[in-house]
Amino acid sequence: MTSTRSEPGPVRTPAGELTPAQAVERAEAIAAELVGRQAETERRTYYAPDIHDRFVDAGLYRLLVPRRYGGHELGADTFARVCMAIARGCPSSGWMYLFGAAHALVVATLFDERAQRELFAGGDFVCPATVAPSGSATRVDGGWRLNGTWRYCSGSPYATHFLGHTMVQRDGAAEPTPMMFVLPRESWRLEDDWGAQLGLRGSGSHGITVVDAHVPDHLTYDGLLAQVDPTGDLPGRALHAGPEYGGGPLSFMLLELGILAVGMARGALDAYEELMRARTTSFWPIVPRTEDPDYQFRYGEAAGMIAAGEAAVLDAVRQWHELSARGPAAITRERELRLALIGREAVRLCWRAVEGQLFPTAGSSSVRSGERIERVWRDMSMLHSHAGLGTFLAGMANRELAQAHFSRSDPKE
Template identity: 70%
Template sequence: MTTLAPSAPAAPPEPGLTPDEVVARAEALAATLVERQAETERRGYYAEDTHEAFSRAGFYRILVPRRYGGYEFGPETFAKVAMALARGCPSTGWMYLFGAAHALVAGTVFEEEVQAELFAGGEFICPATVAPAGSARPDGEGGWILDGTWGYCSGSPYATHFIGHTLVAAGEGQPPAPMLFVAPREKFERLEDWGAQLGLKGSGSHSIRIEGARIPGRHTLGGHLSMMAVTEDTPGRRLHGPEYGGGPLSFMLLELGVLAVGMARGALDAYDLLMRTRTTSFFPIVPRTEDADFQARYGEAAGRIAAAEAAVLHAVQQWQALCGKEPAAFTREEELRLALIGREAVRLAWGAVEGQLFPTAGSSSVRAGERVERVWRDMSTLHSHAGNGVFLASLAPRELAQAHFGPAAG
C-alpha cells in the first residue's frame, strides 16, 4: 500500500454549514421541483440550473470526507436530504441519491492515494452498477483496458466518475472473477437511451459506454461490492473514522427505503390538496375533509408512511451505531438485517400509495402527468430494481437465516 505524506485538510466552501441547515435547504429546493416534474421527465434528468443549485447547497459534498473538502455530514443527513428531494420530484431524488451516495463507498473501500485522486474536485457524483458487464484485459503495466456498456447508471448526466463491475480471468479451471473499478468522466460516454420506461423517466439512468480505456490497477478491487466484508477494518475507517467502515451492501439497499418514503410523502401532499379542494362523489355531498371514509384513507396512508420513515431512518442510525463499534461487529448478518428494514419501508410506503391514495384520489387526479399518477408510476418502477425485486424479495431473507443458523442442508 502506498501511503501519502499527511496534508492539511481542504476546507469546504462553507466551513460553518450544519447538517440541519443543509436539510432545510433540501426541503426548500424540493418545493420548487414539484412544478418541474414533467419537464424533468421529458429531458430524462434534472436541469442544469437544478444541478447548480444542488452544488451551491453543498449536496454533492455531504458524504465526501472532510479532509478532501467535503462536509462529512454522514448517512442520516444524506438520507434526509434525498428523502426531501424525492418528495418534491421522485426522478430528481432518485438521480441525486444514486449519483451522490457512492462517495461513501469510495471513501470506505479505496486506499489513501486513490481517494486523494477521486475526491480532488471536492464534489463527487458517481453512479454505480452491480451487474458485471463488458470485458477487461491486462495492459501489461498492472492496469486494465476496459470495454463495454453498463446500463441503469442513475446519476450519469452530471457524473464525475463511474463505479462498475466486470469479470476477469481467474486461475486455470476457475470461473471468471468479478472486479470492481472506478473510472473518471473522461473515460466514458453517456448514451441517450433513457426515458422510455414506465416511471422514473427523469432519473438520469442512462447507460455508460467505455471503449478501450486504461484504468490503473489501483482504481480496481478484486471482488464484488455487494460481497465486500468490513469486519477486518477498511481503508476509510483508518483514514476518516468509523462511518467510513460500514457495510456497503446494507446502506445501498436502505437507500431504496429512503426514496420510497420521499415519493410516498409527495403523493400524500397531493392527496392532502385533493382532500381540501374536492367533494365526495356520493350523497351526502360534503368536502372530503369532512367525510369519514376519506378521513380514514388519509389517516391510514399517513400512518403507514410515518412508520416507513421511522423504520428507515432508525435503520440508518443503527448502521451508523454499528460503525462506531469494532469492525468485527458489522457482520453479514447485520448487513442483511438492516437491508431488510429497507424492504419493509418500501412495502409500507407502497401500501399507502397503491392501496389507499391512488384508488381514491379520483380518475381526474390519476391522468398522465398528475402528481399522484406520477408517484404511482415511479414507485411501480422502483419495484423493478433488482435490489428490491430480486435480492431483497427472495435472496436476502434466506441468506439472513443462513448467516444466523448456518447453511441449509443438502
C-alpha cells in the same frame, strides 16, 4: 445514439461549513421548486442544469465526501433526510441525486489513500454505480483496458465518475473473477437510452459506454460491492475519523431504497391533502373531502403507514451508524441483512399507502398522465423492478439471513 448534452460544469467550492439542519433546509427549498417541474424533468430524462447548480451551491454533492478531501462528512442520517426531501418534491430527481451522491461513501470506505486523493480532488463527487458485471477487461501494464456498456447508471448525466464491475481473468486463476473499478468522466460516454420506461423517467438512469479506457490498478477493487466483507480491514477506517467509512456497504446500499420510497410516498400524501382541501365528495352528502369520514380514514391510514416506514428506515440508518462505530467484528452478514430487510419493509408500507389508499380514492381526473399521484404511482411501480428490491430483498435475503443465523454457534442474538 449517444449524447454529450449533460457535461458537468466546473466545481465551485461552497463557502463555509454546512450543518445537518442547513443541508436538509436547502434540500427542502430545492424540492419545493421541483414539484412543479416534474414533467419537464421527465421529458429531459434528468433534472435541469440550474437544479444541478443549486445542488452544487448548496454543498449537497459533498455530504458524504470526507472532510479530509474537502467534503462536509455529515453522515448517513443527514444524507437520508436530504434524499427523502428531494424525492418528496420529485421522485426522479431524488433517485438521480441519491444514486449519484451516495457512492462517495463506498469510495471513502474501500479505496486507498492514493485513489481517494485522486477521486475526491474535484470536491463535488457524483458517481453512479452498477453492481452487475458487464463489459470486458484486458490486462495491461499497471492496470486494465476496459470496453463495454453498463446500463441503468442512475445519476450519470452530471457524473464526475462511474463505478462499475466487470469479470477479469487473473494469472493462475481457473475462472474469471469480479473486479470493481472507478473511471473519471473523460473515460466514458453517456448513452441517450433513457426515458421510455414506465416510471422514474427523469432519473438520469442512462447507459455508460467505455471504449479502450485505461483504469490503473489503484482504481480497482477485487470483488463485488454487494459481497464486501466489512469485518476485514478497510482503508476508510484508517484514513477517516468517521466510523461510517468502515460500515457495511450492502446494508446501506439497500436501505437507500427505503429512503427513496418514504420520500416518494410523502409526496403522494402531499398531493392527496391538496385534493382533500380543494374537492368535494362524489356521493351524497356532498361535502368537502376534509369533512368526509371515508376520506379522513384513507388519509389517516396512509399517513400512519408512511410515518411508520419513515421511522423504520431512519432508525435502521441509526443502527447502521452505531454498528459501524462498534467496529468491524460487529458488522456481520446477518446484521447487515436484518438492516436491509427493514428497508424492504419500509418500501412495502409506503407502497401499500400509495397503491392501496391514495391512488384508488384520488379520483380518475387526478390519476391522468402527468398528475402528481399518477406519477408517484408509476415511479414506485418502477422502484419494484430494481433488482435489489424485486430479486434480492424479495427472496434471496430472507434465505441468506436464515442461513447466517442458524450457522452461528451462539443462538442468543
